[in-house]
Every structure is written in C-alpha cells, then in structure tokens.
Amino acid sequence: MIGRTSKCESKNIFLHAHHSLTDNFKMTVEKNIHDKLGIITFDQILSMKTDSVIALAHPNIAFIKYWGNRDEALRLPANGSLSMNLGALSTTTSVEFRSDLKQDDLIIDNVNAPPAALQRVSSFLDILRERAQKQHLKAIVISENNFPMGAGIASSASAFAALAASASRALGLELDEGELSRLARRGSGSACRSIPAGFVEWQMGRADEDSYAHSIAPAEHWDLVDLIAIVNDTHKEVGSSAGHALAGSSPLQASRVADCPRRMQLCRQAILKKDFSTFAEIVELDSHLMHAVMMTSSPALLYWEPATIAILKKIRDARLQGLQACCTVDAGPNVHVLCLAQDANQVERLLQTIPDVATIYRSPAGGGVQVLA
Numbered sequence: 001m002i003g004r005t006s007k008c009e010s011k012n013i014f015l016h017a018h019h020s021l022t023d024n025f026k027m028t029v030e031k032n033i034h035d036k037l038g039i040i041t042f043d044q045i046l047s048m049k050t051d052s053v054i055a056l057a058h059p060n061i062a063f064i065k066y067w068g069n070r071d072e073a074l075r076l077p078a079n080g081s082l083s084m085n086l087g088a089l090s091t092t093t094s095v096e097f098r099s100d101l102k103q104d105d106l107i108i109d110n111v112n113a114p115p116a117a118l119q120r121v122s123s124f125l126d127i128l129r130e131r132a133q134k135q136h137l138k139a140i141v142i143s144e145n146n147f148p149m150g151a152g153i154a155s156s157a158s159a160f161a162a163l164a165a166s167a168s169r170a171l172g173l174e175l176d177e178g179e180l181s182r183l184a185r186r187g188s189g190s191a192c193r194s195i196p197a198g199f200v201e202w203q204m205g206r207a208d209e210d211s212y213a214h215s216i217a218p219a220e221h222w223d224l225v226d227l228i229a230i231v232n233d234t235h236k237e238v239g240s241s242a243g244h245a246l247a248g249s250s251p252l253q254a255s256r257v258a259d260c261p262r263r264m265q266l267c268r269q270a271i272l273k274k275d276f277s278t279f280a281e282i283v284e285l286d287s288h289l290m291h292a293v294m295m296t297s298s299p300a301l302l303y304w305e306p307a308t309i310a311i312l313k314k315i316r317d318a319r320l321q322g323l324q325a326c327c328t329v330d331a332g333p334n335v336h337v338l339c340l341a342q343d344a345n346q347v348e349r350l351l352q353t354i355p356d357v358a359t360i361y362r363s364p365a366g367g368g369v370q371v372l373a
C-alpha cells in the first residue's frame with residue numbers, strides 16, 4: 001500500500017514503506033513459479049534452497065536531474081545528480097537462475113513482460129552472468145510494484161535496483177554498495193541512486209569504475225515529503241532512454257551541464273542544512289533547465305500539459321505567500337511537489353483544487369535496496 005488520495009476521497013492515507021514480503025507477492029511468486037515449474041507453495045520455494053533471491057528497492061525523485069549520457073552503452077551521465085528515495089513506493093523482485101531453461105522469463109505485476117522489456121532485462125543479466133562465469137544459466141524474474149505502472153511514476157529505477165541486488169546475490173556475487181550501484185546504473189541510469197539510502201548523490205565519475213551513487217544523508221535526516229500530482233494525460237511520451245539520446249541536440253545542454261557542479265553544491269548544502277528556501281529555488285531551476293533542454297532538442301520533447309503548468313504556477317504563487325513547497329517534473333506531465341511533512345496536508349488540499357489533478361501519491365524519504373530472502 002502506498003500513500004494515495006484521489007479527489008473523491010477525503011481520507012488521507014499515509015503509509016510508510018512495506019519492508020516485509022507481502023502476502024500478495026508471495027502469492028504472485030507461488031503462482032508464477034507453479035505455472036513454470038510445478039512447485040506448490042512459497043515456503044517450499046524457500047525451503048528448496050534454490051538460487052532464488054528476493055530484493056526490494058524504492059524509486060527515487062531527482063532534485064538535480066540526470067539528462068543525457070556521455071556514453072550511452074555504459075550509461076555514463078553527462079552530469080552528476082542528486083535525489084531522494086521514495087519510501088512509500090517499492091518494487092519487489094524475485095530472481096531464480098536455472099540450468100534447465102532455454103531463455104529468461106520476466107513477469108511484471110503478474111503479466112508476461114513485453115519482448116522489449118525482456119530484452120532489456122536479459123541484456124542486463126548477461127553482464128552479471130559473464131561476471132559470475134555462469135553464462136549457461138537462465139533466469140525466472142518475477143517483479144511487482146506497489147504503485148500502478150501506468151501512473152506515470154518511473155519504475156525503472158526501483159526495478160533495476162531490485163534486480164541488480166537479487167540477481168547478483170542469486171549468482172553468488174558479493175558486491176559492495178558502490179559496485180551494486182555501478183551495476184544498477186547499467187540497467188537504468190537513475191537506478192544507481194536507488195541502491196544507497198535516503199538522500200543520494202550520483203557522482204558522474206570519469207569512467208565506469210567511479211560512476212556510482214552514495215548516500216549524503218539517511219532518510220531520517222529531513223522530513224521532506226513528495227506529493228506526486230498525477231495529471232490526466234493520454235499523450236504518448238518519449239521514454240527517458242530515447243530522451244537522453246536527444247539531449248546533445250539542444251543548444252542549451254552544454255550550458256546546463258557546465259553549470260551543474262554549482263547547482264549540485266547548492267542543493268547538497270541545502271539538504272545538509274535543511275535550508276528549504278535555497279533547496280526550493282535550486283530544485284525548480286534544475287527541473288526547468290532540463291525541460292528547456294527537452295523542449296529545444298531535435299526532435300523537441302514537450303512533456304508538460306496545461307495542468308502541469310497550472311500546478312507549477314499555483315505552487316510558485318503559494319511559495320511567494322510563504323508556503324514552503326516547490327516543484328520538480330520528470331520525463332512526463334506529472335508534478336512532484338516537495339514540502340515538509342508538517343505542511344503536506346495543506347499542500348495536498350491546494351493540489352486538489354486544480355482541475356485535471358487525478359490522483360496524488362504521497363511519500364517520505366526511504367531507505368536503500370534490501371535483500372529480503
């Protein structure tokens with residue numbers, strides 16, 4: 001369960017991350033493995049002492065954005081980035097490697113994944129299989145999100161963070177946090193930030209070896225809340241991976257990247273000092289810079305909808321009136337509104353007055369990736 005309210009519901013639900021295996025997930029694993037292998041119960045799966053490993057990871061929201069790669073294949077970013085893990089949202093993934101399978105199998109939210117998703121996961125697992133010298137093994141990967149995939153909340157960060165942790169453990173690889181973060185980066189750039197806990201910095205590094213994320217403060221450091229305003233939208237978007245490849249075609253990308261160390265420093269200090277005013281200004285500036293690059297790339301990417309702008313203006317006006325809240329927008333029309341926990345109800349009520357805000361998800365900062373079983 002996650003913090004989710006709709007405009008029709010007056011109830012305000014606030015639930016923290018679920019750090020144990022949910023019954024639901026147990027049933028999903030049981031059913032899918034039963035279908036594939038004829039095994040009956042989850043406890044039997046655990047007692048079989050197979051190579052099956054389960055891990056949980058949270059998605060994250062970037063305050064200083066990753067946009068553009070200097071090496072597409074290795075996902076080496078054009079600039080460093082800073083984020084917060086979203087503790088109320090999570091992906092739980094079970095991986096089992098077997099020698100009797102002809103190909104990898106991927107089930108997401110109880111449905112066989114489309115070929116493109118399976119291909120991306122298989123290519124990622126190939127990196128691990130090669131490292132472990134176990135190229136003959138194929139995997140059954142079963143993944144479940146506690147937030148709807150169609151809600152516009154990027155799931156690739158939590159998905160590849162959970163997969164990196166479960167698959168590496170299942171293959172017997174002993175990786176430290178930095179190595180795991182580097183590995184998750186190869187699946188999805190932002191996934192490297194979902195490995196460490198709380199408030200996280202991805203140092204761009206000079207090469208594969210030093211491009212990984214580390215925690216700058218634990219989740220408890222600052223009671224910041226992310227209210228994710230989901231905007232009604234039927235528009236088909238260009239995904240992040242395709243978007244990164246276009247960043248360099250914008251004449252603005254070079255100056256966005258050149259100024260990034262300054263924004264990183266300001267944002268890092270604002271987080272460490274819990275200085276919301278500085279934080280708010282730099283977070284909005286960084287998001288606007290990324291969207292300026294998106295809008296001026298060729299072809300141009302225009303993710304904002306009228307409701308996106310309505311939220312940006314409403315929150316900016318409220319901040320001028322003294323409310324401590326600010327906005328950041330990823331590769332889609334939904335707006336992440338950041339505020340302190342004490343102001344979250346007030347900010348949420350404000351968002352509920354905006355037409356076309358369909359649903360609002362709420363999350364505090366969360367921990368790092370965990371291997372559950």
Ligand code: DP6
Nearest residue numbers: 062065066188189190240241330331
């Ligand atoms: C706008 O990490 O989703 O959310 O590496 O292709 O999976 P891939 O891209 P991804 O890009 C995230 C882009 C962003 C900004 C951010 O999270 O930093």
